[in-house]
Amino acid sequence: MRKTLVIFAVLLAGLQALAQDIKAGPWVCNVRENTVTVLWTSEEPGMAWVELEDGSRHYETFAGRRVFGRLHSIRLDGFNPGQLVRYRVGGQVLVNDAKPRKPVFGKDYSGGWNSIRTFDSSRAECSFSVFNDIHMRRKDYMALAAQVNPSETDFIFLNGDIVSAGNYELDTLVRYSIEPLGGLAAGLPLLFARGNHEGRGNNVKLVADVYPNTDPAPFYYTFREGPVAFVVFDGGETGTSRSVLFSGSEVYEDYLREQILWARKALFEAPFSEAPVKVCMVHVPMIDHPQKGDYHLQRWMNREMVPLLNEAGIDLMIGADLHVLMYCEPGSMGNDFPIIVNDDARRLDCRYSGGTFSVRMYAPSGRLEFSKDVKVR
Ligand SMILES: [Fe+2]
Incomplete structure (x- = not known):
């Protein structure tokens, strides 16, 4: 024995x-x-x-x-x-x-x-779960991830600020960004939009190594799952001091103009233009924020980018960054599409089926706290 x-x-x-x-x-x-x-x-x-x-x-x-x-x-x-x-x-x-x-x-x-x-554009439906502004709160992140049913989810979208500003080091970045997803990460595609915090500090290129993406750039790109084409943008920095100076010599402004130039082509050519339904994912929501003393970047993007997205036929924008829940009706700020901003304490689940986006937000406790059905035009 x-x-x-x-x-x-x-x-x-x-x-x-x-x-x-x-x-x-x-x-x-x-x-x-x-x-x-x-x-x-x-x-x-x-x-x-x-x-x-x-x-x-x-x-x-x-x-x-x-x-x-x-x-x-x-x-x-x-x-x-x-x-x-x-x-x-x-x-x-x-x-x-x-x-x-x-x-x-x-x-x-x-x-x-x-x-x-792998993704499949011939599928009739598309379902995904969005996390944002977790800011290293591992416990909430793990609780929200544990509720995701992988058999009913096509991919996970990290919409920025999963970690907070810092001098990123590989194990820290992975411990706070990837590990809380548990087994989901091995079995569901992981897509990423950079948050302003993931653009601060040293070693920011490491973030692109953790979420590699090549077409055309690490943090702005398109992809398609089922009938839905997605465009992802990187708004860069949003803090008050940066925002005030944003129209000056910020490199982020050049970077955003580079994205606009790219989008002017990419959104009007196949495969993006051919998709029946279109979603924009971005950490910094392109809203005409009512607080005029700050949020300059949000308003800049609202002015400079929303008309282009209207022209490209975007049906829905999902944003983050503000740490509050917001729903902006189409037409309320130059937008032909609704803008939903997820706050920092919930997971946003989105399912597109038969002409309707069903958006649901869940707390770490599992409680359903927001529900909105958006009919595609
Ligand atoms: Fe944040």
Whole structure:
């Protein structure tokens, strides 16, 4: 009996050792109809791969070399729309790289099997859950995430300020942005709009590495799931001092004009223009805020960007940033579409089906606290 227990303990320790090099993740970004990018962090730097159900291994490489870091990011292509991709992550720890011509690798590790479904524009419906302005409140974030039913949700959208301003460091960023999602992150596509806090401090490029997106830029892009095309913008900084100076020499103004130039083309060409329904996701809501002493950026975006979005046929805007719930009727501020601003304490679930967006907001307790059905024009 004692011998059996010892063998069991040794086996268990061996199994844990196999998986112990995964520190956080996996999570999946940059999902489209034919591509996914799988990410995770490892305890130690090392070689990394994603294994698919057919046994093929896809390594993390850069310019013809396998790379040995702690944040692993592997893009996989060639899938079909709506394909269920079974995958697991693995790697080999780098033990010694003192000799550049002969790095020494140690043990292999691998995680469990997960599944992720690619987007599919032929689907009739689209459902997603939005988190924003969590500001490192892990407990609320975990409570809100635990309520999400992955079988009824197509993707998770992080609408900015999930973390607060700071000098970002990989493990901190992942601990507060990704880990509270638990198992959702491995099985649902994760999309991201940068909040003003994710643009502050040093090392801001790391944020783009955690949520890789390439088409055309890390923080502004389009994607489509089912009948709904989404455009994502990055409003940059919103604080009072910055906002007052916003029309001066701010680089953010150039950055916004770059986005407007891009949107003037992207929103009027296929595939975006062909979608029957269109949603704008943005951390800074483009509202004509009644408090004229501040919120200059919101009003600037309202003036400069909303007419373009009207012309592009946007049906709904989902914003964040203000830490209050707001619903702006179409026509109330130059907008042909409703603008919904989620506050900082709730998850916003949105489902599009049969010409109607059903928007619901839930508290960490699970209580339904806001409900609005928006008919598409
Ligand atoms: Fe915020």
